[in-house]
Amino acid sequence: MAAKSQPSAPKTKSANGLTNGKAAAQGQWGRAWEVDWFSLASVIFLLLFAPFIVYYFIMACDQYSCSPPVTTKAAQIYAAWVTLQVLLYMLLPDFCHKFLPGYVGGVQEGAVTPAGAVNKYEINGLQAWLLTHLLWFANAHLLSWFSPTIIFDNWIPLLWCANILGYTVSTFAMVKGYLFPTDARECKFTGNFFYNYMMGVEFNPRIGKWFDFKLFFNGRPGIVAWTLINLSFAAKQQELYGHVTNSMVLVNVLQAIYVLDFFWNETWYLKTIDICHDHFGWYLGWGDCVWLPYLYTLQGLYLVYHPVQLPTSYALGVLLLGLLGYYIFRVTNHQKDLFRRTDGRCLIxxxxxxxxxxxxxxxxxxxxxxxxxxxGFLPQMAVQTGMAPSGRSLAASQSPTPVSTQSDSPRQVGLQGPSVWAHSSVHSGTAHKQEGA
Incomplete structure (x- = not known):
């Protein structure tokens, strides 16, 4: 691009007898006088990330002997892991609901979608979690196919594999939404490619009748791996120091309770925001493959490098505090589920x-x-955290469909498409229902 002279530059005599104006006419010297958007983006990127780029290369050589980020062993481990979870998800119908009192598994219906459809799901997450951990403990104590520290020992190469899967599935979901969506009526296009890629185009992308992208990637492989990762960290602590600290035991126990709760209530999960409101894009695809297993397990990773043996009283205090938090979490979800199942005809x-x-x-x-x-608990927590009771989280976590919480006039709901309208009123008990616009 031809350079333009600065109109405000003073015309002074230069050493070669030319004025600035004449020099500008021949072409500007030095750095650019004008910056386009690409150059600006490049400058901002370097200002923000150049230090991290240096850190990455230095740490790669210092900690990993400058080895390739993705190793053949890590790729094989990760491919075997994802394949196992796909097989457990697709080929093994749930049998736990046949002998576990109170557990709801097998084929279950989801919420009504914006297009009016009701999808069916094979709920077998608890079964997959149990079988996976049974194989893990059988290997650790009997079979010795691999070391229990295998996840920790390949932690960074596995991170690269998880990133590759996260971006691959997000890209596939994007292409699928444009070219061959499961239900074209439930696709959303904003006109912005990057936003579509991040937040997703298709609402319920599926392959065949049963492989549902949202249910699989939300529940497997990330959440099943969560407790295995913690167990691998505990095994590494045992290998390095000859014992497992009580703080590591607390991390494993408290987080395992949460994971088991998720799979025990997987049917309830079909009515939450992830399934009922979010489209499937990078936000869910990459987040479930990378963000969840790598950030939710940071406590255990820290304890491998910095083992902490708490005094017994401190450990009991942490345990009780964690159990109290779980109790509030469970009662809150129970209140929402009870309210939904009884259509509000209950006592809270x-x-x-x-x-x-x-x-x-x-x-x-x-x-x-x-x-x-x-x-109940939910609006109390919403008020304490600065959320209005009509916030998106409150609405989505209880309602099987997109709704409005405006009490004065109907409005168009922007969550799932322009064809969904809602009207609402606040009441106590089971008052009459109002028709929408």
Missing amino acids: WGRKPKAIECSYTSADGQKHHSKLLVS
């Missing part, structure tokens, strides 16, 4: 629950009704 804290009632029309023209709970 000994009283009829307050609710926001909404009605809306899905893309197929059918009218639906929904209620949002505003009693």
Whole structure:
């Protein structure tokens, strides 16, 4: 691009007898006088990330002897891991619900989608978790196929493999949404490629009848791996120091309780924000493959390098605090589930629950009704964290469909498409339902 002279530059005599104006006419010297958007983006990128680039290369050579980031062994481990989870998800129908009282598994229905469809899911996450960990312990104590520290020993190469899978599945979901969506009525296009890639185009991408991208990647392979990663960290601590600290035991126990709770209530998960509202893009695809297993397990990784043996009283205090947090979490979810299952005809804290009632029309023209709970633990926590009870998290976590929480006039809901409208009213007990626009 031809350079332009600066209009404000003074014309002074130079050493060769030419004025600045004449020199500018012949072409500017030195750095650019004008910056396009690409150059600006490059400058910002270097300012923000250049130190991290240096850190990466130095640490790669210092900690990993300048070895390739993705090793053949790590690729084989990760491919075997994902393949195992796909097989457990697709080929082994759930049998746990046949002998575990209170557990709901097998084929279950999800929420009504914006297009008016009701998808079916094979709920077998608890079974997959149990079988995976049974194989893990059988190997550790009997078979000795691989070291229990295998995850820790290949931690960084596995991170690269997880990133590759995260971007691959996100890209595939993007292409699928444009070219061969499962249900074109539930695709959303913003006109911005990067936003579409991050937040997703397709609402419920599937391959065949049963392989649902959202349910698989949300529950497997990341959450099943969570507890295995912690066990590998504990095994590494045993290998390095000859014992496992009580702080590492606490991390394993408390986080295992949360993971088991997730799989025990996997059917309930079908009515939460991830399944009912989020489209499948990089946010879920990469997040479930990388963010979840690598950041949620940082406590255990820290304890491998910095073992902490807590005094018994401190350890008991941490355990009780963790169990109290889990109790609040579980009771909150139970209140929401009870409210949903009984259509609000229940008691919460000994009283009829307050609710926001909404009605809306899905893309197929059918009218639906929904209620949002505003009693119990959930709104109390929302107020304490600065969230209004009508916030997106509250609405999505209880309602099987996109709704509005405006109480004065109907509005178009932007979560799932332009064809969904809702109207709502706040009431106590089971008051009448209002029709939408």
